[in-house]
Amino acid sequence: xxxxxxxxxxxxxxxxxxxxxxxxxxxxxxxxxxxxxxxxxxxxxxxxxxxxxxxxxxxxxxxxxxxxxxxxxxxxxxxxxxxxxxxxxxxxxxxxxxxxxxxxxxxxxxxxxxxxxxxxxxxxxxxxxxxxxxxxxxxxxxxxxxxxxxxxxxxxxxxxxxxxxxxxxxxxxxxxxxxxxxxxxxxxxxxxxxxxxxxxxxxxxxxxxxxxxxxxxxxxxxxxxxxx
Ligand SMILES: NC(=O)c1ccc[n+]([C@@H]2O[C@H](COP(=O)([O-])OP(=O)(O)OC[C@H]3O[C@@H](n4cnc5c(N)ncnc54)[C@H](OP(=O)(O)O)[C@@H]3O)[C@@H](O)[C@H]2O)c1
Numbered sequence: 001x002x003x004x005x006x007x008x009x010x011x012x013x014x015x016x017x018x019x020x021x022x023x024x025x026x027x028x029x030x031x032x033x034x035x036x037x038x039x040x041x042x043x044x045x046x047x048x049x050x051x052x053x054x055x056x057x058x059x060x061x062x063x064x065x066x067x068x069x070x071x072x073x074x075x076x077x078x079x080x081x082x083x084x085x086x087x088x089x090x091x092x093x094x095x096x097x098x099x100x101x102x103x104x105x106x107x108x109x110x111x112x113x114x115x116x117x118x119x120x121x122x123x124x125x126x127x128x129x130x131x132x133x134x135x136x137x138x139x140x141x142x143x144x145x146x147x148x149x150x151x152x153x154x155x156x157x158x159x160x161x162x163x164x165x166x167x168x169x170x171x172x173x174x175x176x177x178x179x180x181x182x183x184x185x186x187x188x189x190x191x192x193x194x195x196x197x198x199x200x201x202x203x204x205x206x207x208x209x210x211x212x213x214x215x216x217x218x219x220x221x222x223x224x225x226x227x228x
Contacts, residue, residue, distance in 0.1 A: 077158020
């Protein structure tokens with residue numbers, strides 16, 4: 001019987017490669033994206049209700065969700081791609097009002113994409129999950145390690161913040177979910193500059209997700225360590 005995989009943010013880059021690997025290996029794969037991509041359903045990630053509605057539409061005909069992966073990364077907030085380093089004016093005292101409104105907007109998007117949506121989507125996914133299902137958050141080791149002072153204090157601030165919350169969300173769902181599903185975080189590093197190495201990492205991530213089971217509950221599956 002085919003196993004069902006649902007990936008949020010699986011329309012491009014590593015998310016798409018992981019989705020393709022599952023498809024190539026006979027899994028039924030459903031992808032929710034913030035943009036139009038082949039083999040995915042798009043939603044407006046700035047609209048919480050639209051995302052949850054589209055998610056329900058995406059999984060409506062599935063009997064179960066065997067693997068649920070939250071892979072979306074918002075790229076918003078201080079330390080994100082829209083960064084104070086690239087927009088130094090935002091951090092000038094003369095721009096205080098503008099800075100306040102921009103930071104509010106950035107943090108709200110970041111918290112929505114990185115915290116609120118994964119929480120709501122896991123709750124919706126649990127309606128189709130069971131004791132052999134696995135929910136995974138794609139996070140990063142710098143959200144629970146490397147928290148020292150060797151970076152400028154804002155470096156990746158908002159990224160680390162939401163990924164840390166996802167890790168805690170993972171621990172909460174691992175401890176309490178009423179269907180007995182497994183929850184874990186997976187922490188990769190994708191060497192996009194080296195396609196050969198990237199292929200090895202993607203295979204490791206695919207195998208790690210595929211093989212996750214009850215023994216993974218509440219764990220950080222540290223794929224980045226496999227390469228070092
Ligand atoms: N790159 C690394 O070395 C690394 C290291 C540690 C952890 N990670 C984590 O691994 C995951 C994949 O990383 P990646 O580098 O391949 O891709 P990424 O650039 O971090 O983006 C992941 C996915 O998020 C979605 N996304 C991007 N911008 C968005 C926006 N503005 N609003 C809503 N969704 C957006 C996209 O999927 P759709 O287009 O399908 O919506 C994209 O494929 C991320 O969660 C990342 O934090 C990456």
